[in-house]
Amino acid sequence: MVDFSNQPTMKGFFAPTRFEADVYDCEVTGKIPTELNGAFVRLGGDWLYPPKFADDSPFSMDGYISMFRFKNGIVDYKGRWVKTPRYKADLAAHKQLFGNYRNPFTDDPSVHGLDRSVQNTTPLCFAGKLFTLKEDSLPYEIDCNTLETIGPYNFHGKYKSLTFTAHPKVDPTTGEMVCYGYEASGLETNDVYLYTINKKGEVTREVRFKVPYISMVHDIGLTQKHVIIPVFGFVTSMERLKEGKVHWGWDSTKPAYVGVIPRDGEAKDIRWFKGPERATVHTLNARTEGNKVILEAPIFDSNPFPFFPPIDGSPWDPQKARAFIRRNTFDLNSKDDGFTEEKLFQMNVSDLGRVDDRYLSLPYRYAFTAYTDRDRPFNEARAGNLRGRVSNCYGRFDLATGKMSSYFAGDTHSLQEVCFVPRSKNAPEGDGYIMGLASNYAEMRSELIIADTQHLEEGDVARVILPFRATSQVHGRWMNEDQLPFA
């Protein structure tokens, strides 16, 4: 018997949906731009069964992949569970067998040794294949037409790390991918394996190094010459896991470390810079200018996640859990281990920011992310008392001028991560469409927003209307028609 009634956060719009779906020729308001041919692929989670423990993290939700397939102005929708060994074991047992986030000590003994990954973070299109990514395990290959799960993938046996980041970086100038795994040689190890994989999917380079302390290395920065590795605040230990806790806790006494390693360097070449308490969960972009390495990212002052609580027992502080777009500059000529930080915009934003991927690792101008505009209207009667607490706008942030243009989703809507799609392969930087899923809290449905970056203030050019609530997303990516073997 499945019973979610005692799960206080799984109510209303946030109740699990638990079904797979196909919607052909979706309802659309406005007009789908005909140049959009490909797919917007989303990866997130849903609970197949309720979590075993009340304090578990939403990052333990079972993976669910969905796709809006665009073809000649028509959009089809498809959603499927990522059918991992964990999903299959739970389904066979008719209950949740797995315990707290990344803590195998809390699992049912019957699943000891089984891959406990849930594949719920980022979809990846690379070397003509579609993958799901979760940073505690290998990528899973997915059939791009059926979205059925094929299985774990290790790049012809050459990728040796046991884990694979949710944020690999694809260099637009070469097509090669720089990726890594942390806790690479096993649970609670301080090893990072850093890889370069060419556009054919062949591993061409591996470097192994250690981090100053075992922490969440969720994302990196990539320049044409360097890889930037943020390490911050989240701590873990085998003792912690044996006590039955979730994998991460927050230690506010830990400095933020940032490693800088040349892309053609070895472990001995990594240089660690050190700064005050921060959390750089996601990055925007990075570049190398002479002897300076520059990272721009939405950076939190402190712990962004209430479900990974402070280890000293102090309450989680929502006031410090706000991200601002900041620039960190690392001077390779400096004698000390410090670096500079600038706050580029004074408003806090969603840390799920994106850039025009054609400019990744290169000088660039525009960043896109969601944010909360408290001055916009919010219909509390129809959407609940979430005024000021929903991401109701997407912004295009001009890092050259400090200006921003804004798209507003509506007075009952909240926006998930934004994605940028160029108008054409040769379009200028930032010229194209932003795309992302909006939760319509009043009408209990999800709507895919498509807005022209040249006319954001005028509203969207089209919305794809789903007649239900789609599962929550972590990351979504646009995949062009020619990148995957679509039927």
Add this chain to the structure above:
Amino acid sequence: MLTRRDFVAKLAVAGAAIGAFSAVPEIWAATPRVRGEVVAFHEVVSFHMDQPYIDRTGTAVPYRPPQGARSAALVAHLSEEEFRRMQCYA
């Protein structure tokens, strides 16, 4: 045991109470007050980064669900005839 159907029913009652008494229902905001002063903190469902979470600090704004979601609010302006043409058994 609270079933989903019971929960929705209680939500409707709570929504009506909000409208009638302008008070926050206890299920969503269980912070007891004595003459306007907070005397104890209880867990509440709140929001951060567009996701609900259980706040135990006593500092978060408790989440109160919409009164109108999945309701007939969007068709309330229709006449009886217009409505019955659409939903004859509703």
